[in-house]
Amino acid sequence: MPYYCAEQETLDRDSIEQLQRRKLDALMTIVRDSNPFYKDKFEGLSFDPMVDPVSQLPFTTRAEIQADIDAHPPYGTNRSCALSECVRLHQTSGTKSGQPLRWLDSEESWSWCTTCWRIVFRAAGVQDDDVVAFPFSFGPFIGFWMAFDAAQLLGNRVLAAGGMTTKARLRYIIDNDATVICCTPTYAMRMVEVAAEESIDLASSAVRMIIVGGEPGGNIPAVRQRIEAGWGARLFDHAGMTEAGAWGFECLESPGGIHIIESEYIAEVIDPDTNATVADGQPGELVLTTLGRSSPVIRYRTGDLVVLTRDQCDCGRCFARLEGGIQGRIDDMLFIRGNNVFPSAIEAIIRQFSEVAEFRLIADHSGGICNLCIEIETISSAKAAGLEDRIANKVRDKLLFRPDVVSVKADTLPRFDMKAKRLVHTNRSG
Ligand SMILES: [Zn+2]
CATH class of the missing domain: 3.30.300.30 (ANL, C-terminal domain)
Structure with missing residues (x-):
């Protein structure tokens, strides 16, 4: 079964947009009522989610979120629930644009985040009996924490492979018959390099699938080929960020692109210089709205350059698809x-x-x-x-x-x- 939530993942285009409007309507009611950051931002704004296009709302930028955190330390005011209801704190690496961004989630919000990851896993064909390994530091970076919880919720056995050398991780993966690995493309290649040095034969291991994210590499053909050859396994790309969660996945049927989970996100593509919407098929900056998070982002400028199409995919989904995944960071x-x-x-x-x-x-x-x-x-x-x-x-x-x-x-x-x-x-x- 390639779907986690077949009912929503197989909607036609019109039905997806209706679903998004309903969820945006609910989100707008919540943020206007109880989210100080967006309540302020939308003060005096006339906007009806059931009628008006989302493009009438103002953008949200990372700099704005950072300024709000600086003005209201330590977490800022972009929160639709009480601090005492938040059960998770994560933060960005903060290497690129200054300070790390801190991000809180309530239990319900974290459950929404793991739902998105459950969609990623099912789309890649992860089965109940897969053993999923996470060679990952398990620090405050959010990415694979969500995946770890999501795999467990799907009933998979999960292996936390933090705090080890690469050689020890490889032994751990092999000795415990891991079948799925979640890591960055860079680290998937690093493990291949160390395996060769240590004469470890990865291709004969039980690993059948590598799910990567965090970098564009998963959709760079030569990187993909190197990882797939080194591991003897199929690579799946996925996309996510601290501020938005796991928003995209590669499906089993159509390698070489990333679907946006449009049942949980609204995606737009704009010209980063003029802010005008660009036509499907043209490059531009991805703008995302999260529809289920306690610290939401609404029209968030991701800084990722993408080319989006909306043709129905062989996997049966009408979710928008980014050709070739994320092309790169506009800043880079x-x-x-x-x-x-x-x-x-x-x-x-x-x-x-x-x-x-x-x-x-x-x-x-x-x-x-x-x-x-x-x-x-x-x-x-x-x-x-x-x-x-x-x-x-x-x-x-x-x-x-x-x-x-x-x-x-x-x-x-x-x-x-x-x-x-x-x-x-x-x-x-x-
Ligand atoms: Zn597809």
């Missing part, structure tokens, strides 16, 4: 010799070279222009003669600029258990 876009370039586009090229174990992008902004240097570390057994030139040429052919590519010694580039930080800016003003 580099402007190099007249071209806009996402780090994910560079990674898509580098990962085609199986000799490369790890890489790092150094964006040097000296003199007001951006020059890119790619540092590469090769796997120990690789014959890598001329590899730097081959990578530089391939980047030039595909992306129309030729970066500097330099090899560094083994084990000098950082490795990551969670989201990777492979882009470094130098000499950047402002």
